[in-house]
Amino acid sequence: MKYALFTGCTAKQSTPEQLMSTMAVADKLGIELVELTEASCCGASHLQDFDDFLSLVLNARNIAYAEKHGLTMVTICNTCNLNTAMTKHRLDENPDLKAKVNEKLAEVGLEYKGTSEITHFLYAIIDDFGLDKIKEMVVKPLSEFNIAPYYGCHNIRPSELQNKTHKTKENPYKPTSLDDLIIACGGHNVDYAEKTKCCGFHVELQAPKTASILTGKAIAGAMDGNADMMVTPCPLCHLKLDTQANHASEAIGREVELPVLHMQQMVGLALGCTPEELGLQHHLVDVNFVEINKESNE
Amino acid sequence: MSHTITTQNVNFKVFRFNADEDYLPYYEDYDMEVTSEEVVLDILDRIKWDHDGSFSYRRSCRHGICGACAVKVNGRSTLACKENMNDLVELFGNELTIEPLSNKRAVKDMIIDKGDFWEKHEAIHPYLISDVEEHPENEHLVTPEEAEELNEADLCIQCGACHYACPVVEVNDEFFGPAAFAKAYRFEADVRDEAHVARLDELHKENQGLWDCVKCYECQEVCPKDVNPIEKITKLHQMLFKEGVATSNVATRHAVGFLHSIEKRGVLDEGGLVLYSEGPAIVKHIPVAFKMFKKGKIAMPWAIPTSDNLDEIQKLIKSSQTAKF
Numbered sequence: 001m002k003y004a005l006f007t008g009c010t011a012k013q014s015t016p017e018q019l020m021s022t023m024a025v026a027d028k029l030g031i032e033l034v035e036l037t038e039a040s041c042c043g044a045s046h047l048q049d050f051d052d053f054l055s056l057v058l059n060a061r062n063i064a065y066a067e068k069h070g071l072t073m074v075t076i077c078n079t080c081n082l083n084t085a086m087t088k089h090r091l092d093e094n095p096d097l098k099a100k101v102n103e104k105l106a107e108v109g110l111e112y113k114g115t116s117e118i119t120h121f122l123y124a125i126i127d128d129f130g131l132d133k134i135k136e137m138v139v140k141p142l143s144e145f146n147i148a149p150y151y152g153c154h155n156i157r158p159s160e161l162q163n164k165t166h167k168t169k170e171n172p173y174k175p176t177s178l179d180d181l182i183i184a185c186g187g188h189n190v191d192y193a194e195k196t197k198c199c200g201f202h203v204e205l206q207a208p209k210t211a212s213i214l215t216g217k218a219i220a221g222a223m224d225g226n227a228d229m230m231v232t233p234c235p236l237c238h239l240k241l242d243t244q245a246n247h248a249s250e251a252i253g254r255e256v257e258l259p260v261l262h263m264q265q266m267v268g269l270a271l272g273c274t275p276e277e278l279g280l281q282h283h284l285v286d287v288n289f290v291e292i293n294k295e296s297n298e
Numbered sequence: 299m300s301h302t303i304t305t306q307n308v309n310f311k312v313f314r315f316n317a318d319e320d321y322l323p324y325y326e327d328y329d330m331e332v333t334s335e336e337v338v339l340d341i342l343d344r345i346k347w348d349h350d351g352s353f354s355y356r357r358s359c360r361h362g363i364c365g366a367c368a369v370k371v372n373g374r375s376t377l378a379c380k381e382n383m384n385d386l387v388e389l390f391g392n393e394l395t396i397e398p399l400s401n402k403r404a405v406k407d408m409i410i411d412k413g414d415f416w417e418k419h420e421a422i423h424p425y426l427i428s429d430v431e432e433h434p435e436n437e438h439l440v441t442p443e444e445a446e447e448l449n450e451a452d453l454c455i456q457c458g459a460c461h462y463a464c465p466v467v468e469v470n471d472e473f474f475g476p477a478a479f480a481k482a483y484r485f486e487a488d489v490r491d492e493a494h495v496a497r498l499d500e501l502h503k504e505n506q507g508l509w510d511c512v513k514c515y516e517c518q519e520v521c522p523k524d525v526n527p528i529e530k531i532t533k534l535h536q537m538l539f540k541e542g543v544a545t546s547n548v549a550t551r552h553a554v555g556f557l558h559s560i561e562k563r564g565v566l567d568e569g570g571l572v573l574y575s576e577g578p579a580i581v582k583h584i585p586v587a588f589k590m591f592k593k594g595k596i597a598m599p600w601a602i603p604t605s606d607n608l609d610e611i612q613k614l615i616k617s618s619q620t621a622k623f
Contacts, residue, residue: 009566013597014590038606040564045513047556049535051621057614058560104618108610157515171389172519173374193373198465198514205575206549207510213469214512243586243595282593 017279078154123166141186148222152234194221216252355408365457427493476517476527509549564605
């Protein structure tokens with residue numbers, strides 16, 4: 001298995017642990033990742049609010065590099081995945097728009113052909129590697145833990161587009177991918193209403209109160225489901241839930257806080273990677289897996 | 299697929315509440331055999347006709363036009379008259395919970411007080427504003443391409459499915475909501491409308507306006523008429539810049555800040571973006587930033603990566619940029 005990796009921006013700045021754990025898990029699973037070092041930011045749905053055509057051109061350029069490698073592009077951020085997949089969808093459906101974008105790309109000697117698929121690492125390992133095989137490789141089952149899946153909007157909605165980009169058919173009101181992955185890692189999946197809801201990340205600067213309430217509700221929902229930790233495929237959700245717990249608590253008038261793992265970190269722990277390899281030391285809400293493990297064994 | 303009618307047993311948990319009598323809502327269980335031909339509205343009818351005559355819900359056209367019968371099934375907003383039972387069972391299994399669009403706005407069973415929805419709808423001036431002469435000499439011609447721009451938005455039937463699925467509406471009473479924005483777009487995109495800039499100006503007010511959308515796509519997911527409200531919100535954002543209505547604030551700078559960052563590095567400079575968006579107000583982020591720094595979550599300016607072949611990105615920005623601020 002070999003993919004072109006679009007790291008996105010946060011994996012090299014505010015969530016370094018996400019890139020570390022992606023590489024560690026890929027290594028364990030024998031997945032080869034070729035990093036698209038030429039890729040630009042996807043625009044995160046904000047550049048799209050300003051200049052739609054420019055964001056199409058930039059995303060088409062990123063995909064063109066994956067096409068050059070002849071590989072499926074794998075993303076590790078829900079928002080990167082949505083913006084890239086949306087670009088692909090719009091260009092593939094609209095030959096005129098594709099021609100206009102390619103006219104620009106030709107100026108730098110590139111072409112968007114539409115030959116590379118786009119998928120998130122979560123779906124890559126479920127669709128192409130397989131949950132059964134992951135299960136077989138688990139050496140440290142997370143059986144002591146209640147784990148709350150937090151899907152992140154941009155992996156499950158709009159479902160019409162999402163279900164075209166990966167084989168796992170996801171019902172956005174009752175998704176299963178992350179729950180199944182938790183179970184494959186030996187953990188207990190927590191069911192709670194907020195698992196498919198928005199964390200508020202995209203309005204953190206312009207509407208901090210709204211953003212904090214949504215974050216607070218998400219963590220509170222997981223806590224009420226008796227979760228020991230949350231797990232998410234999205235680094236933006238992760239940032240919101242892990243670094244903004246204080247503001248979230250203030251906003252909803254209740255102390256909320258849970259360790260929030262990237263899905264790669266959870267898989268990595270189950271596969272026997274060390275906490276350091278997975279960058280657990282980079283979280284604001286402490287995740288000391290070894291310590292938790294000790295306590296639960298007493 | 300052959301057209302045989304199949305039947306299956308479904309357990310319905312139905313939200314019951316009478317604001318005049320009940321202190322709290324409760325859920326009534328109904329076990330029914332449903333056929334593959336039935337829609338949710340048939341189930342609501344059967345509850346009323348066969349089980350409890352006091353059961354209340356709104357319905358009218360039965361053809362997905364009037365927008366009266368929208369309810370939530372397993373948390374998903376839907377038009378009762380359009381949603382097929384087989385599809386629902388396939389999606390959720392044989393246990394279905396039927397609730398009003400908003401539990402907190404329930405008046406009686408499925409009937410809600412939709413006053414907030416209509417207030418927001420009214421606030422965006424949902425009509426064509428045009429100074430038409432009493433006896434015009436020519437008709438105002440609209441080309442098929444121009445009509446195409448607003449067709450999708452014109453399909454809205456004001457059912458409220460998106461409004462009550464919106465998480466921002468849920469936590470912020472002032473937020474206009476996706477339906478009102480999509481309706482605003484319907485008139486903003488109409489070449490005959492003359493309120494263009496004035497209406498746009500209303501739409502980006504702090505705390506209630508366009509920039510409070512969290513981009514969760516709940517509205518697109520639920521819309522029974524494929525209006526795609528979030529796409530209309532995005533188009534309105536773009537219009538704000540195009541028409542020069544966008545003023546410099548944290549939200550507009552946040553959008554434009556991405557361009558500056560990409561121009562400089564290809565990838566985003568996260569700290570730089572927050573600084574550009576917030577200006578002096580960045581001080582409020584210092585406590586969290588300090589904690590993040592201690593955990594190795596903030597890259598120093600010299601350690602922020604730059605995309606390979608940055609010159610290509612810069613060249614493409616020069617030749618492809620369509621918006622200015």
